[in-house]
Amino acid sequence: MATRLSDVAARAGVSVKTVSNVINDYPHITARTRAKVEAAIAELEYTPNVSARSLRKGRSDFIALAVPEMASPYFAELGAAVSRAAKKRGITVLIDQTEGEAAGEKLVLDGMRGQLIDGIIFSPITTSPAKIGSADTAKPLLLLGERHAGGTFDHVAVDSVQASFDATTHLISIGRRRIAAIGVGGGAGTGSVRRKGYRKALKAAGLEVDPTLEVGGPGYHREDGAASMRELLALPEPPDAVFCFNDLLAIGALRALADAGLSAPKDVAVIGFDDIEDGRFHSPSLSTISPDKEWLAENAVALLLDRIAGSAGRRDSAGNGEADRVDLTVPYTLQIRESTGG
């Protein structure tokens, strides 16, 4: 049914080896031969069988991106950026939805899709760093997220402590003094990392840390943010500002404010983290920490592909694995919009 390499060879009057050479851009082919082969490929509408190629080469030019949920705007935007970055390099991205479950994440670590994929970019949420560190992955693995810095794998993330410090400091700079944090107990450890930056900023400004103002988690969705905001508004002394550990929480918080007849930034200033597109269109528009997702995607893909190219010869990385591990820090900016009075 499908045309094969040998059909093309027959049509062009050359050997299969020559056709293969043309397809794989090997040197030492005369322009004339190349033209003949390319004409035959076009006439027969030939497309190489990737299963056969992958079986033979041990490389598929597929990588996986494993995220908790692809419908979550941050991961959807990240997935789009990673797909684009990979496509530029001739690589296809498989997006894997772990649903944040240990089972799904274990599958990622163990199965690696039956050797189809060459490597994986993994944003874990349930599995602990320790377990990931000891995972016996046959393929290169790159970790996303602040929790995994200093581990045994390559790692790309924002400096979350610094970014959280900046977000909190911004709230202080617009005159707020009773600043809450939403999301401290969640996000796969993200909560504790971002709280660290939040507390640091309070202390640097001589403000007291009040644990009753640190709420939320483990959920990081809009409804969780709304619930946390309601909780804060019910306090004897409600906050005058809130740092939400992601934009989804912040959007929920804005909604809860509106439901209570209050508004940001007048009653409570609100800042988020992620800069998902929707935040720009809310009323009020959402101030946020904006990690450079394009940068993240480009560098994560490039680094993983380097590893894949390098690991072709390696049997075992135990010997030199630790030494050449890379931690990349994603640049970010502070976006000041209406929700903090911008």
Add this chain to the structure above:
Amino acid sequence: MATRLSDVAARAGVSVKTVSNVINDYPHITARTRAKVEAAIAELEYTPNVSARSLRKGRSDFIALAVPEMASPYFAELGAAVSRAAKKRGITVLIDQTEGEAAGEKLVLDGMRGQLIDGIIFSPITTSPAKIGSADTAKPLLLLGERHAGGTFDHVAVDSVQASFDATTHLISIGRRRIAAIGVGGGAGTGSVRRKGYRKALKAAGLEVDPTLEVGGPGYHREDGAASMRELLALPEPPDAVFCFNDLLAIGALRALADAGLSAPKDVAVIGFDDIEDGRFHSPSLSTISPDKEWLAENAVALLLDRIAGSAGRRDSAGNGEADRVDLTVPYTLQIRESTGG
């Protein structure tokens, strides 16, 4: 390096055929043999090589979902639902971002990813129905979107004319008389289909169709909705309600209203289409047409898999292709929220 079937067979003391039988759940295997094999698989941490399997069987258990952009909330939510529906059936979904470009869409139609995928669910936006109809696809293809009803391929979509009629009628039912439409010129023909339902509702209510109130397109993003809304507000006689042909346009429209110091539904009632999650959290929350995305995903995947199973024996569907084509209509509900006074 990787363990092979033959390693498992050796370990279990059986033939490769028996191991293959166990893996593929074939009958006539004694419980004892099965247990032995399963133990060997577990001990060796064996995972089948999908490239080899796919090469041999001519089936990969991969399908593709080709959408214009995966970061767009509707497609992200749809992708998540399709992935879930497929996973339940042991199928993996590759998400393909065409970026709405003819080149990307042509690649989908032609290349089919080097015979890796067994079939495709395609949401075209640039390529015309005629071109799609004549595409010589080696693999089963299922089309999404109202524009392609009655074509030569299986097709799953909302009854967009009826849904648009309902959305517009709802605006009339709350007393609005000067009702605009945003998105008429875009969305790959979606615009003209939804306008048909919009006009029908106006006529049914004895209202006049005013072409100056029909704006927007080809873009279907938030900023396009905001631009269209500004255009409408600049009219000598602005509308008192707007039907936006998707939620992204509606969210942009809400934002433009807020920027003009106006609000929905007081000054202008706004209704969208798609029911993306974010619409529920905007202030005001967004009324919309809510297609049942789970239903869509389940049925699209099931139908495509039926075709894949059926096409195994077929050489050419030209003979009987037309006759057994299926058009599925996705159920929807009208969600009345704050933006229309709900």
Add this chain to the structure above:
DNA sequence: CTGAAAGCGCTTACAG
């Protein structure tokens, strides 16, 4: 530069 041949790891008739 080209051709003939082996082999990647499976599945599946074909004999037993």
Add this chain to the structure above:
DNA sequence: CTGAAAGCGCTTACAG
């Protein structure tokens, strides 16, 4: 029920 063998469509040493 099991075993030995062919073959899916490529790529790649190996000879020329």
